[in-house]
Amino acid sequence: MDLLRHHCLAQPDKTAIELIDEPPTANQIVTYGQLEARVLRTMALLRALDVTPGDRVALQLPKRLPFVYLHLAIMRLGAICLPLNTGYPARELAYFLEDAEARFFFAADGAQSAVAPILADLPALQTCIWIGEAEVAFEELIAPYQPSDATSVSLPADPHTTCLMIYTSGTTGRPKGAELTHGNLTANLASLHEAWGWRNDDVLLHVLPIFHVHGLIVALQGALHAGATTLMTTRFDPVQTLQLLIERSCTVLMAVPTIHRRLVDAPNAERYSLRHLRLVTSGSDRLPDDLFKQFEARFGVRLLERYGMSETGMNLSNPLHGERRVGSVGLPLPGVEVRIVDAETEQPLPDGVVGEVQVRGANVCKGYWRQPDKTAAAFTPDGWLRTGDLGVRAPDGYFTLKGRSKDLIISGGYNIYPPEVELALADHPAVEMSAVVGCPDAEWGERVVALVVRRAGLAAVNEDDLIAFCRQRLAVYKAPRRVIFVDALPRNALGKVQKVQLRTEYCGYESDG
Ligand code: MLC
Numbered sequence: 001m002d003l004l005r006h007h008c009l010a011q012p013d014k015t016a017i018e019l020i021d022e023p024p025t026a027n028q029i030v031t032y033g034q035l036e037a038r039v040l041r042t043m044a045l046l047r048a049l050d051v052t053p054g055d056r057v058a059l060q061l062p063k064r065l066p067f068v069y070l071h072l073a074i075m076r077l078g079a080i081c082l083p084l085n086t087g088y089p090a091r092e093l094a095y096f097l098e099d100a101e102a103r104f105f106f107a108a109d110g111a112q113s114a115v116a117p118i119l120a121d122l123p124a125l126q127t128c129i130w131i132g133e134a135e136v137a138f139e140e141l142i143a144p145y146q147p148s149d150a151t152s153v154s155l156p157a158d159p160h161t162t163c164l165m166i167y168t169s170g171t172t173g174r175p176k177g178a179e180l181t182h183g184n185l186t187a188n189l190a191s192l193h194e195a196w197g198w199r200n201d202d203v204l205l206h207v208l209p210i211f212h213v214h215g216l217i218v219a220l221q222g223a224l225h226a227g228a229t230t231l232m233t234t235r236f237d238p239v240q241t242l243q244l245l246i247e248r249s250c251t252v253l254m255a256v257p258t259i260h261r262r263l264v265d266a267p268n269a270e271r272y273s274l275r276h277l278r279l280v281t282s283g284s285d286r287l288p289d290d291l292f293k294q295f296e297a298r299f300g301v302r303l304l305e306r307y308g309m310s311e312t313g314m315n316l317s318n319p320l321h322g323e324r325r326v327g328s329v330g331l332p333l334p335g336v337e338v339r340i341v342d343a344e345t346e347q348p349l350p351d352g353v354v355g356e357v358q359v360r361g362a363n364v365c366k367g368y369w370r371q372p373d374k375t376a377a378a379f380t381p382d383g384w385l386r387t388g389d390l391g392v393r394a395p396d397g398y399f400t401l402k403g404r405s406k407d408l409i410i411s412g413g414y415n416i417y418p419p420e421v422e423l424a425l426a427d428h429p430a431v432e433m434s435a436v437v438g439c440p441d442a443e444w445g446e447r448v449v450a451l452v453v454r455r456a457g458l459a460a461v462n463e464d465d466l467i468a469f470c471r472q473r474l475a476v477y478k479a480p481r482r483v484i485f486v487d488a489l490p491r492n493a494l495g496k497v498q499k500v501q502l503r504t505e506y507c508g509y510e511s512d513g
Contacts, residue, residue, distance in 0.1 A: 004072075007227035010037030011200075016224065019065055019135070019245065021231045028135055030065060031448055032227070035072075038065075038139070040147035042073035048145060049127055049258045051104055053078030057163065058102040060084040060093065060111070063210050063234050066138035070106055071216070071443075075163040075182070082165045082177070083211040085428055087475035091436065096116040097125060099178055100369060106131055119202055159212055161185025164214060166310040166368055169417035177369035178311045183219060187362035188313035189225045191333040192218065196279055196304075197320050200228035205250040206232040207259065213310050214284050214413070219254045228252075238266035245274055253277060256284040256413030258444055260303065264294050274299040279320065281306055284348050284413035285445045286401060293324050305329055305399065311365045311378075311385060312336075314398050328398045336361040339384070343405060346380060354402045357391040358384040407499065409438030409446050416448055418499075424473045425450060428466060430458035435497045437487050439507035450480040451502055453488060 005015075012033025019028045030038070051057060057074045059081065061067045061202055067083075074081040082100050084093065086108070093115060097105060101124035107115055110128045119128055131138055148513075153173035163185065165177040191197070204223040208215030223230045231248055233240065245253060253274075255263075260282055263269065274280065280301050282292075287305045296302050306317035307329035315338055318330035332338045339348050340355040349355040365387050368377030379385055388406035391399050409416040425434040432455040438446030453463060463483040470479035483508055490498040 001026060001133075002223075003227075004224050005036065007224070008032045011227060012036070014227070015229045017065065017068065017230045017232055020231055020232065020240075024333075028065065035069075035224075037147050038069045038142065039072045039076065039193055040265060041142040041145045042069045044145035044147065045142050046073055046077055046079070049104065049129075051077060051079050055079045055104065055150075056080040056082050056100045056102040057104040058084055058097055058100065058106070059211075060086060060088065060105070060107045060115075061131060062086060062108055062133065063232070065135050066106075066238060069138070069142075071210075078161060078163075080162050080165050080179075083216060084167075084454075085209070085211050085475055087477060089472065089475065090114050091473055092475060094121070095174060097122050099167075099174070100165060103127070107127070109133065109137075110254070112117075114395055119386065121123065157304070159186065160366065161172045162366065166439050167311045168415065169420060176371050176374055176421075179366050179367055179369055180213075180313070184313065184363050185221065187335060188333075189221060191257045191335050191363065192222055192314055193225060195317050195320065196222075196281075198222060198228065199251075200227045202228035202252050202278075203228060203248060203250045204228060204230045204252040204508045205241065205244055205248070207236040207253070207255060211507070212284075213308065213313055214254070214256070217313055218283075224254070230502060236262075238262040238269075242266060242269065242272045242274075244458070245277065246272060249276065251277055252279045252281075252285070254281045257282055257287050258285075258412040260287070260295055261291055264291065265472075269298055272299065274301045277301055279304060280430050281317075283308060283314075285410045288445075289327050307399070309387060312359055312361075313363045315359050315361075315363070323398075325398050328400045331397050332399075334365075336363055336385075337370065338393075338399060340391055340399075341384075351393050351395045354390055354392045356405060357389045357399070357401070359387060360384045362375070368371075403444050409436075409448055411438070411441075411444045411446050411448060411477060414477050417490055421450065421470065421474065421478055423482065424470050425452065425466065428461070428469050428471070429467070430455050431463035432456075433489060435499060435502055436508070437499050437503050439482075439503065447481045448478065449482045449506065451484050451486050454485055 014032050015029050016032045016035045017030045023029050057079050072079050074140045095389050097148040105128045109132045112130050117347055159182050162179040163182050164180040167175040167177050169175045206219050206470045210216045279354035282303045292303055302324045304318045304324055315336050316329045318324040337360040339358050341348055343356045360383050393399050408416050421436040425431045429466045432453040434450050434452045439448040439449045466483045490501045
């Protein structure tokens with residue numbers, strides 16, 4: 001982040017971010033000089049609001065420039081940025097704000113009526129600021145604050161200070177906040193800078209959400225760290241993406257397999273050559289082999305698949321130069337150690353044998369917010385993070401993922417934890433019990449399917465009722481796409497529901513209800 005400040009001072013007139021708005025006549029350009037000035041004003045605003053180092057400042061804002069200014073300003077003040085998915089309904093939002101004990105919350109004006117009622121029950125929350133959609137509203141908000149009011153504040157010297165908190169879930173319990181430090185982000189950005197050859201003259205087309213490490217750190221911060229230019233769309237549209245990549249001579253695109261699938265399937269996609277792009281990455285979910293091949297055949301670009309997680313940023317990547325191996329997530333990034341261990345003994349396994357992927361390095365988060373037990377359970381005594389992913393290492397060092405030991409669904413690059421969906425379903429009076437599984441899906445990777453046992457005498461509830469019920473309680477992407485009613489759930493001798501059996505039996509969607 002020191003490097004970002006350097007670019008702001010060294011190339012003040014260069015475009016840092018161009019927001020691609022709708023309509024395009026409303027596009028907005030921010031130079032590096034303006035970025036620095038607005039971040040400093042935003043820091044001054046935050047100081048006037050009494051934001052102090054260590055405070056959690058939550059953002060549930062659309063993908064627009066105020067989010068970026070706030071994110072950078074919060075971290076530079078030594079406070080902790082808590083970015084939240086804009087799809088979280090009030091009920092989920094309340095959990096995150098409460099668990100993090102957020103003192104400050106910046107939210108979209110348009111969400112006020114839905115969100116305001118939960119705020120009274122959050123004793124730690126001191127200030128909520130509603131931000132209008134238009135950039136100008138935020139600029140008016142920070143206008144009275146002078147950049148000089150913030151200049152006395154410099155980055156916290158301690159790299160172990162938490163600056164970003166990203167909530168992830170587990171197989172049990174509620175979501176937990178992974179605490180990423182300044183040192184974690186700096187280390188990971190430096191690794192990626194080296195591995196992917198980020199250049200000052202790169203033009204990144206940014207189509208991802210910015211409330212996750214992928215869009216926020218790997219893509220946006222990656223480009224800012226390099227002093228490159230980012231074209232930031234407010235949402236993903238396949239045709240717009242292809243047009244912008246060509247018309248604006250973009251050099252870098254970062255996306256998830258669902259996005260790559262939609263690009264390949266876009267109308268007249270064969271008319272677009274993307275050979276001028278020097279780097280097109282794929283992550284957040286496994287890249288199917290056929291998609292890897294189709295993308296190259298259609299656009300003349302070999303996708304670069306990499307592997308990361310919220311707790312670590314990026315760990316493994318196929319090389320920029322050298323073999324980008326189909327089906328593999330590549331080699332450890334500079335400064336990151338990756339090993340495959342036996343799940344029981346945690347002893348390293350020889351090449352070619354499948355085991356748990358474990359990761360260690362300066363990029364790995366320091367733990368989970370106020371969850372010492374879960375933090376202890378996530379790490380080995382010598383500091384390896386247990387990822388819960390299964391993988392194998394080839395003798396030449398390439399890693400390939402082979403599934404998950406944890407109960408997790410990945411849909412369109414978003415992680416969905418079945419227990420969260422099962423808990424939501426359990427609140428419905430007609431649900432006796434449920435099991436949620438991920439069924440393979442060509443577009444989304446996996447889709448959420450719920451197997452439900454109805455409570456005796458309450459058979460009237462139907463699939464649409466339960467889907468609608470979940471969509472009220474959970475972000476829409478977590479809600480089941482299908483509900484299949486069953487008489488009983490298969491269990492093993494210990495009473496544990498057999499999800500592998502359910503996937504085998506029901507992912508063809510044969511409902512017996
Ligand atoms: C949207 N929907 C989803 C969904 N995204 N449902 C399931 N899974 C998803 N991922 C819902 C919408 O709310 C909508 O609901 C319906 O599905 C269809 O929407 P759409 O318009 O087709 O979807 P779209 O908005 O275009 O979004 C698709 C997408 C988006 C692929 C562009 O999901 C996306 O940006 N994914 C990227 C996620 C990401 O950045 N993950 C990084 C995590 S960090 P309705 O109401 O219309 O039915 C991480 C670490 C790492 O994992 O290594 O990177």
